[in-house]
Amino acid sequence: MPNPWLALRFGADPSERIGQVGRAHERFVTGDPVPDQVRDVVADSWRRSAGALVDPDATAPIDLSDDELETYRAGHPLAAVLPVFRDLLGGIADDGEHIMAVCDAHGRLLWVEGHPRVLHRAEAMNFVAGARWDERHAGTNAPGVALAVDHSVQIFATEHFSRLVQPWTCAAAPIHDPLTGRLLGAIDVTGGDHLANPHSLALVQATARAAEAHLAGLGRAVGTRPGAALTALGRDEAVLTVDGRRVRLGRRHSELLVLLACHPQGRSGDQLGLDVYGDGILNPVTVRAELSRLRRILGPAVLDSRPYRLLVGLDADFVAVTRLLDQGRVAEALDAYGGPLLPGSDAPGVVRLRRLLDGQLRAGVLATRDPALLSAWTRAPWGGDDLQMWEALTTLLPSGSPRRPLALDRVHRLRGEYGLPVPAPADPAHRPQAARSGTPAHRPDTARPGTPVHRPDTARPGAPAAERNPRAT
Incomplete structure (x- = not known):
């Protein structure tokens, strides 16, 4: 079976592949x-790029000054493994x-190094240190896709979105x-079409593994005691990393660990049962059985009982996102x-935490009145149908901004889908266009189960700390 991460089959x-994919790209962007x-x-990456409103003729933005x-x-x-690279x-x-x-x-x-002539050519597309090359800002490209799917990948010629x-x-x-x-980042090799071979993919994979091994050695050398990380x-399904082990948790165990992370002082079995199953459905035996299985997976050195708490x-x-918002x-x-x-x-318990975090972050983004942050929210999968955010963005973008017509179009389209009055645009160029074939329409009735709906009561001004901060619940 062909390797899906390699650009060309044996x-x-x-040349034929470049033409075939190039024609497909032109049809897609139209x-x-x-x-x-x-x-x-x-x-999948093209769809994500289009959903983020990436302009196929734009260059990647510069995100950091010198x-x-x-x-x-x-x-x-x-920086510690730059010599390895x-x-x-x-x-x-x-x-x-x-x-x-x-x-x-x-x-x-962070670093872009190599042949001087190639570096000079790459400057034309802003492939320079300080530029932002994730999918949301630069479209389909190898480092952007590798970060998005957490896997090594080749991107060949016309497969790029830009x-x-x-x-x-x-x-x-x-x-x-x-x-x-x-996830710390990615290592990339960029060049001509001759890179579309199995060796270049194997080379970056081996380099990434060598860098991780070097980082592990540095951790041991300075006496770092591994903690635990929860994604x-x-x-x-959450992923827990502890003592160098990556454990993918099932749905119920993911819920329990998220709840324990929010209550470092510990929770009783009854409390966790209410958080997971709700009133009237609590079965203490079921809760204890799930916690016992989770404890066997994690080990007694990680999860204690009486009360249940992380060691x-x-x-x-x-929690890190909440901490940043608090600051x-x-x-x-x-x-x-x-x-x-x-x-x-x-x-x-998880639904409550999810809505509180989403509401706190959304309120924080709106309060900044920063067009870049509002635009980033609307480009994200969870923000594409957020009418209030789009309307705020249209008031903040200058009239000459190339993103303003797109924002106005999205506002008109969403208001129509939600059954709200659609004001006639003053500029005919801003008239809403029909949704593109192949681009998913954002409708509230098609949201996946569990996706937070933006309601005014999710982040009320003056709400108590326990309502604004998931760690305080």
């Missing part, structure tokens, strides 16, 4: 569905007329903190927000 004609000839990983870049990357964990890829990139790039978990390019990037081919692999499992945002420090992604760091909180908390869960 024996495929690169409103047609993605043809079957396009790889699934690429088709001074900001120097400060940020000096303190980044991947240079040893394994630096010489190859320079000799083979390629570029080696390292990005953080948000797609910001037309400016289509002369290039790249391969990238994600890099994780070996002690917590947290529960934007996924139905290790837990770095939970949703007024809304932009960082939005960057760290991977989506609704366990979106498929209907456990009362």
Whole structure:
């Protein structure tokens, strides 16, 4: 069976493939569905890019100034393994007329090194340190896709969403903190079409593993005691990393661990039962059985009983977002927000936490009146149908902004879908267009179960701390 992460099958004609995918791309950006000839990983990325309103003719934005870049990357964990990247890829990139790039978990390019002539060419598409190359800002590209799907991948020529990037081919692999499992960034090799071979993908995979091994050694050398990390945002089944082990939890165990993370002082079996099953459905035997199974999975050194509580420090992604919001760091909180908390869960305690976090973050973004943050919210899967956010964005974007007509169009479309009055636009260029074929329409009745609905009561001004802060519930 062909490797879905490789761009070309064995024996495929690169020129023929470039033309085939290029024609598919042109049809897609003009409103047609993605043809079957396009790889699934690429088709999915095109859809995400279109959903984020990425302009196929735009360049990636610069996210960090020179001074900001120097400060940020000096303190980044991947700075410790830059010599590993240079040893394994630096010489190859320079000799083979390629570029080696390292990005953080948000797609910001931290280091871009390689052949001088290739570096100069890459500047035309803003493939430079400080630029933002995640899918939401640059469309389909290897480091962006690798971060989005958490897997190594090749992106070949016309598979790129941006037309400016289509002369290039790249391969990238994600890099994780070996002690917590947290995504740190990605390593990428970019160059010509000759990179579309199994060797380039294997090379970035091996480099990523070498970097993780080096980070693990540094952790042991300084006496770092591994803690635990919980990833529960934007996924139905949480992932726990403890003592170097990555454990994918089932739905019920995910709910229990999220609830325990919010109550470091511990919870009784009855309390957890109410949080998970609600009133009238509580079965103490069922709750104890689930907790017993979870304790066997995690080990007695991680989960205690009487009361049930975690014995290790837990770095939970949703708690980190709440902490950033409490500190007024809304932009960082939005960057760290991977989506609704366990979106498929209907456990009362989790639903409450999910709505509180979503409401607090949404209120924080609106309060900034920062067009960049509001735009980032609307580009996210959970914000595409948020009418209030789109309407606020139209009032903040200057009249000459290329994004304003798109925002006005989305406002008109959503108001029509929600049965609200649609004001006649003053500018005919701003008239709403029919939804593109192949682009999913955002309707409230098609939201996946558990996805938070934006209601005024989710973040009431003056609400008590216990209602605004998931950790205080």
